[in-house]
Amino acid sequence: MTAQADDQLWSAIADPSRRRVLDLLVSNGDVSASWLAGHVPFSRQAVAKHLAVLEQAGLVSRRRQGREVLYQVEAGRLDQATRAMADLAAQWDRRLATIKRLAEAAHAQAKKGEGSHAPIQGGTS
């Protein structure tokens, strides 16, 4: 994935109201913009705008059926986004686990009286 595509995907799904639109598409399959507008607490214009961003990011596609335009989720792209998010969360879990290990070791050492700590950096004292 290029940096630009990555960015697009990022900002497309970072928005809670777009996630709501994605949610509805994921659980209901092919639906029209007006159907979506009836199921969200924001305007039809907002729905159209969100769909355009999602389409731009490759997360949804549309097809014409008779007089209607129906939207659907691009499962492959969504899966990619989901994995990217899960990776990022896992990365923070690893960092937090390391912080825990370091802090607990420092605390155990301080309690044994073997180490002395520098004053808190950036403190108000």
Next chain:
Amino acid sequence: MAGLVIEREILIEAPAEVVWRTITEPDQMSQWFADRVDLVVEPGAHGYMQFGDQGGPVVVETVDPPTRFSFRWNHPRGEEPVAGNSMLVEFTLTPEGSERTRLRVTESGHELLDWPDAEKQRYADEHRGGWAEFLDRLARVLAKGQPG
């Protein structure tokens, strides 16, 4: 908070002051975050973090020992990091008794610049479950195959 991306937390068997030093002292940061950290922990301070052969600028936002520490990163080089061009990492330390600390981290970005604040807040509230819940649901749906 609109545009919330990641929220994780962990319980640490150490006082908040000890956890604070671990997350803010550059030589400690280089053990859990970047390979090399050049940073003065003061609000507004500009620093640099090196990850392998890549690196980038970082700007400190909040320094409130021992409870809150935040910085912005991943912004384009040469630009001042603001909402919209960078990711905000926020640490919150909550003491639970004298020898235990809950450490929470959020990483957020790409705020909804084109939405009024009240609406952002309302949508954010409606989706308080945020990413974890969203990802779980998506994972379940994706495992079942494409809808429709």
